[in-house]
Amino acid sequence: MASVRHIVFDLDGTLVHSAPDIHAAINVVLRSNGRPELDIETVTSFVGNGVEKLVERSLNATGGVENALHQKALEQFVESYNADPFSRTEPYPGVISCLESFRGRGIKLAICTNKPADTAKEICTALQIDQYFEVISGAVHGVPKKPDPTPLTQVIATLGGDITDTVYVGDSTVDQATARNANIPFILFSGGYLNAQLTEPHPAIIFSDWHDDWCSALIS
Numbered sequence: 183m184a185s186v187r188h189i190v191f192d193l194d195g196t197l198v199h200s201a202p203d204i205h206a207a208i209n210v211v212l213r214s215n216g217r218p219e220l221d222i223e224t225v226t227s228f229v230g231n232g233v234e235k236l237v238e239r240s241l242n243a244t245g246g247v248e249n250a251l252h253q254k255a256l257e258q259f260v261e262s263y264n265a266d267p268f269s270r271t272e273p274y275p276g277v278i279s280c281l282e283s284f285r286g287r288g289i290k291l292a293i294c295t296n297k298p299a300d301t302a303k304e305i306c307t308a309l310q311i312d313q314y315f316e317v318i319s320g321a322v323h324g325v326p327k328k329p330d331p332t333p334l335t336q337v338i339a340t341l342g343g344d345i346t347d348t349v350y351v352g353d354s355t356v357d358q359a360t361a362r363n364a365n366i367p368f369i370l371f372s373g374g375y376l377n378a379q380l381t382e383p384h385p386a387i388i389f390s391d392w393h394d395d396w397c398s399a400l401i402s
Contacts, residue, residue, distance in 0.1 A: 186400055188343035189284060190334060192352035193295035193302055193320075194229055195374030197277055198309065201226040202270035207263035208240050211255050217244040227377040230356045232296040232327045233259060260298075267301055268308040274373065276392025281314040287401045292317035294337045294350070294360075296327045316341060329359035338364070349400075355380060369396070 194200045205222040212219055220240060228239040237256045241247035247255075284291055291314050295302050299320030306312040319337045326332050338348050350361040353374025358381065361368035370376070370385040371392075389396040 185347050186289065186349055188290045188292070188338065188341045188348040189400075190292045190294050190337050190341075190348065190350050192350075192354070192357045193293050193297055193305070195226075195353040195376075196351060196357070196371050197293070197311065198271050198273050198305065200268075200271040200305070201229065201375065203267055204229060204236070204263065206266070206270065207259055208236065210262040211237065211258045212240065212244055214258060215241075215251070215255060217241070220244065226375050229375050230296065230354045230377070232321055233263075233298065264301060268305045271305060271309065273309055273311060274371075274392050276394075278311070280392050280397040281311065283397050284401065285314055289401065290341045290343070291315050292319065292337045292341055294319045294328070294334045296321050296356070298322075329356050329363055331360060331364035334360050334364045334366075338366070349386070354378075358385065369400075 191197050201222055205225040208225050209219040220243060224243065225240065228236050234256060237259050238247055238252055241252060241255055281291065293302065293315050297320050299322050302320035303312065303318050306315065306318055312318065317337050317340050319333055321327055328334065334350060338344065345365050349367045349369055350357065351369045351371060352358065353371045354376055355378045358368050358370065367386040369387040372388055373390045387396050
């Protein structure tokens, strides 16, 4: 950990609290299909594997899903969410100062998320955090999603890093598995959207507040 020169972050539930916007959009979909709305805690527990799984889990929780409905609901969600992806979303307290510290030490930063790439970039720009990242990588057609290591290893290669000097910071077991599959250390933000039990090996660092001293410890 003392040789960290590159840090890659997940986005939703790690850098930003985006669940309120995701929750609002999924309930638009459910209402339009005659389904009951879900509370934000339930919707948050569905975040992490991409929009397809989010919509599938939401439909299953409210009456079941079949292929035609899933495709229709997926299109509705994308339309609703893209119309307003950031008005309720904000960086977690302490994120900006931590990113400033890393940048000040010359550490290269990037984002690797299962959120669609264009939307991830739009949110980062709107929240004025895009300036900190050399790469903002999201889901694109033809590239497998996390926990497949491909998107993460591609980001690391673009940064010029390797498994000896890079860590991945995330909030979920999906992120943990992604780091393990890419053979790099994992740091868990436990104040995000963790919704399942962690697996072995345990994260190198676990922190619950971005104001904690984990940032300083990482670059000391």
